Amino acid sequence: MDPGSRWRNLPSGPSLKHLTDPSYGIPREQQKAALQELTRAHVESFNYAVHEGLGLAVQRRGLPMWPSLVSNS
Incomplete structure (x- = not known):
């Protein structure tokens, strides 16, 4: 077979x-396992930033926290 x-x-x-x-x-219906594993760290990092990281950033800056913006889950 010709390589080109x-x-x-x-x-x-x-x-x-x-x-x-x-x-x-x-x-x-079923995702490819390799693709799901490849993106897992990115999804978990994003979820952490949204669910916990934003609240911590607001607390450390001394800004008021709005209960409607912070998830307790």
Whole structure:
């Protein structure tokens, strides 16, 4: 097999065809384990920042805390 043959069939320019697919953006029933594991640290970090980090930042700056903005869960 010619090493360069797989590159010959690439599109000549960008395409939005996948963005116009009716199922675009709808999660599958079962996520791929590798993808889920790859993004786990980012999701957990974001969740920490939203649920706990923002409250701690406000407390340390001495700003008033609004109960409606702080989650007790």
